Amino acid sequence: MPQVLGHNYIGGQRSAAGTVILHSIDASTGEALPHGFYQATAEEVDAAANAAAAAYPAYRALSAQRRAQFLEAVADELDALDDEFIALVCRETALPTARIQGERKRTSGQMRLFAEVLRRGDFYGARIDRALPERQPLPRPDLRQYRIGLGPVAVFGASNFPLAFSTAGGDTAAALAAGCPVVFKAHSGHMATAERVADAIVRAAQASGMPAGVFNMIFGGGVGEALVKHPAIQAVGFTGSLKGGRALCDMAAARPQPIPVFAEMSSINPVIVLPQALQARAQTIARDLTASVVQGCGQFCTNPGLVIGIRSPQFAAFTEQVARLIGDQPAQTMLNAGTLGSYGKGVQKLLAHPGIEHLAGAPQAGNQARPQLFKADARLLVEGDEVLQEEVFGPTTVFVEVADQAQLNAALHGLRGQLTATLIGEPADFVQFGELTALLEQKVGRILLNGYPTGVEVCDAMVHGGPYPATSDARGTSVGTLAIERFLRPVCFQNYPDNLLPDALKNANPLRIQRLVDGRPSRDSL
């Protein structure tokens, strides 16, 4: 395996000016791994942001085709990483080999999908309103609009996706596609993984002739604050806790120049099990739901943390069924000791609440997470009790039995913003509960029907976002190609001669992209 140096990545160079050394941990044993990582000094954070700023004019000036080739080169480098790399990721995260292999494929696939977006050219948002010299009382000048990258983007990786939401993950891919250099803050939970992936990105950048500062990475605790406050940084992507995300939002908003933060934070992902579905297939639902709750030790932002049904003998039987299944699920190792500690506290909070009953699960103890099932009084939802609004990150879920359809609506109205909501039902249910879609649309980014929210497809139509506190800005998504829009802004050219316009706006339409010309979509040359 290539050596893990543990130095920061700044403008194509490695830098280890600091004296604080961090170690990554074997997630299963808790032992420190041999690699040391140099926490970035204030000067190194500054240098990384400045390197990104220095790269910005050259990088954004590259054609979309060149940026696409870069993203594809990153994808190829990721796919070429060896089995030792996979083993390293598993060691740092306790995630199984097959999962990491799948996640690697997802991560390289994501890079390739953004390359397609760049070639498709709709990200330009090209709009042309041609001059109307004869218009009365005043002529209209020629006006043309396209979109450019905002500038250097700071990205904070997630603990639970060491590849797909980390160094070369969705935020990095979206920012690089948009023409924005990246400064990535490596997650302390998988720093060796981050180094191997950063090496892959740097190799791809060099091979495809990118400016040196197009990608930078810093290690360390507390370095994120200096990064977000750095004047060169123009936007932030973050995946993590509500507390952490909100702190970054507050810092970004308080800057002399406020900048946008796209933080994906906290979601309990309600699953609503409707009566006819329970009549028809309670056993299958119980099995699939349990699998979704414990999948990956429940360490997904789309983990179903709340299951709502209408009081009936069928729902009572269904609850018992799920309780039996949850009780049978094995304990699993979590990503790190901090995650396990938070899980224990979250479970404890549910156990201690007088309105919540514990239905299944062995007492939480030892160094693994034990799946748990709870049942909460519907009042807690209707009245918006904090305990049910907070995500407990791990293999647990809370059942809520509502009295009737009216209380179901009231309970859903009481929910905060979510990434997802799921309806499990039969056609007759969707007739009876027809108003649920409109209600849930106001609460979530994605509504699923007869599926489970874990498993987030990377594609054009995906929305991995939603109203606060699911994210800090419901207008974005951090998965899927729409994610690029977070890092773009429009620029308009008035009365520009053709030869001075960017290719996307030239009369001949040399990029062959679709443009909105005088109010009509067109690929024609003008």
Place this chain on the structure above:
Amino acid sequence: MPQVLGHNYIGGQRSAAGTVILHSIDASTGEALPHGFYQATAEEVDAAANAAAAAYPAYRALSAQRRAQFLEAVADELDALDDEFIALVCRETALPTARIQGERKRTSGQMRLFAEVLRRGDFYGARIDRALPERQPLPRPDLRQYRIGLGPVAVFGASNFPLAFSTAGGDTAAALAAGCPVVFKAHSGHMATAERVADAIVRAAQASGMPAGVFNMIFGGGVGEALVKHPAIQAVGFTGSLKGGRALCDMAAARPQPIPVFAEMSSINPVIVLPQALQARAQTIARDLTASVVQGCGQFCTNPGLVIGIRSPQFAAFTEQVARLIGDQPAQTMLNAGTLGSYGKGVQKLLAHPGIEHLAGAPQAGNQARPQLFKADARLLVEGDEVLQEEVFGPTTVFVEVADQAQLNAALHGLRGQLTATLIGEPADFVQFGELTALLEQKVGRILLNGYPTGVEVCDAMVHGGPYPATSDARGTSVGTLAIERFLRPVCFQNYPDNLLPDALKNANPLRIQRLVDGRPSRDSL
């Protein structure tokens, strides 16, 4: 003329619960007009936001076609307002009749343009990724995305556009088009105008069967804070000062649920006069530039506040020419006493600065604004001196003579974000100064060539936005059809049966809109 009641507009009713009475002022004489306006109480602000929230589910559920009809009805009502209305606006603002007639047409035209956007359907951003049941290792579910309105929007009108950036102005039109009910905070400078326009909107809402709370309006000083902090409000549109806009941004960011603010604030709109252009047509440039500086008493956010040229005998002669022209311009009445006071202070600040020379203009005194011309040391720009970065709202501009092309670039690098930048040049200039476009793209929302920034066309390609402090979010525009995107967010449906999908996403494509289907734009049914 219909009576001006001065009551707040809440959910289709008028309300005057407060005891603080405000008066609008004759802008030319300074005398109070006979109409009294009831400052909204805390309860009335709450009621207005709640009325908007109550209207949201019904309003956003209306078809785009129905919303388009509403906007067109508003446009018709605006166009039908009588000459007494025009006279009232002129009285409250001291703006000339022809300007207000033009602005009314612009305002109704804006409503009709958003109706076109609603019929065109690209605002939906419809994306469909069809199921791939055979895909290995996992099938892909059917995923479909469209965009919905964020929820109730608070809009703060501008002093300088009593119609086009006010009650029925661009932000209101964009929000209503997006499916968002509006609570409008009437500007204290033209409250009677606001009432007449609100009446027009309410008549249109009633005639087209809109829910009662689709449009609400409150009067008063200090009521904006309660509005922005109200939990029902989901976004804010603002046009005004940097101080005011930033205060709203800070409030919105500090809410339990932060919300986006689109504030258009401060811009000095640099005009760069290149050497060959001066050789070819200095006299025309001097005349047109002076006209742009004093147009509408300089009360435009795109007023050219900074003119940069390269040291030469031609630029010196040009400066003298503009000084003569500015010296000949008559004093004009400003929008209100506050604006005149600010102008006086801004001029005083320029006069007092040791690096700035006064070139033309009678001493500022009396109740009108006198056009002024200044010349500043180039160092002030290169070093980013505050005095040149701040907008002086009124008929004044500052000339800066740079030593050479390198200092020109350095000076432009020192500029903060702007709404516009303008290049005045001949083809040979654009060869010599080819790098300016890329540099200015990073600084501004709109670059003009051989035009003047005052005059903002309402169309698809316009960007009236730009990096901070020109606006609070460079990703938006407050003029043109792209403005609707500020108030939309994506929602994704996974595995939804066709009959439960919104029309925009149904297989048959009943709206005949263009959609991105499996990565390709298409109007076909599926």
